[in-house]
Amino acid sequence: MIGSTIGSYRLPQGSKQLEEFKPSLTVAGKGEGPLLDLVMRYKDATALVASGHSKGGTLPENVGMITSPDGAKTWNAVSGIGEIDYHDLEVHGDMVVALRTDDPNSVQLSKDGGKTFEGRAAPAAAAALDVAINPDDPKQWAVGTESGTFISNNEGNSWRQRDTTPKAKIAWAGPGKLYSAGLDGKIRLSADEGKSWNEVGGSIGGGPKDFVAAPDDTTLYAYLTGGRIRTSPDGGKTWNDLVTLR
Numbered sequence: 217m218i219g220s221t222i223g224s225y226r227l228p229q230g231s232k233q234l235e236e237f238k239p240s241l242t243v244a245g246k247g248e249g250p251l252l253d254l255v256m257r258y259k260d261a262t263a264l265v266a267s268g269h270s271k272g273g274t275l276p277e278n279v280g281m282i283t284s285p286d287g288a289k290t291w292n293a294v295s296g297i298g299e300i301d302y303h304d305l306e307v308h309g310d311m312v313v314a315l316r317t318d319d320p321n322s323v324q325l326s327k328d329g330g331k332t333f334e335g336r337a338a339p340a341a342a343a344a345l346d347v348a349i350n351p352d353d354p355k356q357w358a359v360g361t362e363s364g365t366f367i368s369n370n371e372g373n374s375w376r377q378r379d380t381t382p383k384a385k386i387a388w389a390g391p392g393k394l395y396s397a398g399l400d401g402k403i404r405l406s407a408d409e410g411k412s413w414n415e416v417g418g419s420i421g422g423g424p425k426d427f428v429a430a431p432d433d434t435t436l437y438a439y440l441t442g443g444r445i446r447t448s449p450d451g452g453k454t455w456n457d458l459v460t461l462r
Contacts, residue, residue: 217288219254219268220443220461224288227445227459234459241270241279243293249273251282251291257307262287265312265330267302281312281330294330304347308354313372315344323347323359323372336372339363346427348388350409358394358410360384365396367410378410385427385438393433395452399423403436403452418453420446 218225218234226235242248247270254268264284269277280296302324305314312326314333320343322335338344339361346360357368358378365379365386381404384396396404396413401420404413424438436448443461448454 217256217258217264218439218445218461219256219266220439221253222443222461224251224254225461226288232459234461237288239284239288239291240273241275241282241291241293243275243297246276246293246297247274249275251279255302255305256288257305259283259307259309259329264288265305265307266291267300267305267314269301281314281326283330295332304345306347306349308349308351311349311354313347313349313357315347320344323357325371336368339366339368339375339377342366345383346385348386348394350388350394351390351431352392356409358386358388360386360396365410378406379404379413383423385424387427387429387436389429389431389433389436391433393429393451395427395429395436397424397427397438397452403448405451416452418448418450418455420448420452420455 239251249270254266256266276298278301280300281294282291284291301317302314303317310329312330314324321338324333326333342361342363344359348358350356355371366375367378368375381398384398387395394406401422403416403418406413420438426439434451438446445458446455447458
């Protein structure tokens with residue numbers, strides 16, 4: 217699944233042919249309309265959690281937290297419609313960890329699939345720009361900030377700085393593997409849950425807008441400015457163009 221300001225797309229596994237789809241949402245008492253600029257994450261094989269905007273209908277611009285039970289065919293409002301815009305989120309079962317555009321100095325935690333959230337103070341009052349959950353330990357989170365990457369081992373109640381690369385995007389592949397992509401596009405890897413870091417020798421070619429790891433621990437995906445999507449089959453050592461959104 218790929219969400220962007222120009223549209224929403226599916227890219228089937230092994231394919232380089234994009235399939236555009238047009239998500240929409242209807243909420244009683246709030247309106248209806250198309251959805252755009254979605255940040256989407258899989259909860260399981262078919263269910264998705266997302267946030268984004270509505271444009272061109274009667275819905276409020278910010279649609280808060282929404283879910284799809286059927287691979288983005290239909291969408292349902294969960295919370296925060298008309299109030300909240302989440303610019304990044306990660307999912308582990310019913311746990312959702314999210315970042316709000318209007319509250320940059322906190323990290324939001326939900327344990328009921330996004331119905332209710334409680335805030336956790338961001339590390340050292342540094343705005344969290346990206347968040348990742350350790351797939352092997354959902355209590356362990358990482359955030360990329362203006363000041364570098366911070367790790368929490370207790371669901372965001374306390375943080376420790378583990379890297380000084382500013383504004384890095386991060387992706388947790390597990391077991392213990394945490395990848396980082398800096399503004400220069402260089403890939404760094406921590407094989408010990410953030411305690412130490414090494415450059416892997418590869419570069420995406422620029423700082424990514426989004427950066428994720430596949431469940432196989434070594435396949436990485438990066439979304440670059442201009443709708444260019446690149447992939448690495450070897451943990452960031454080499455990168456290939458996958459598709460470009462048009």
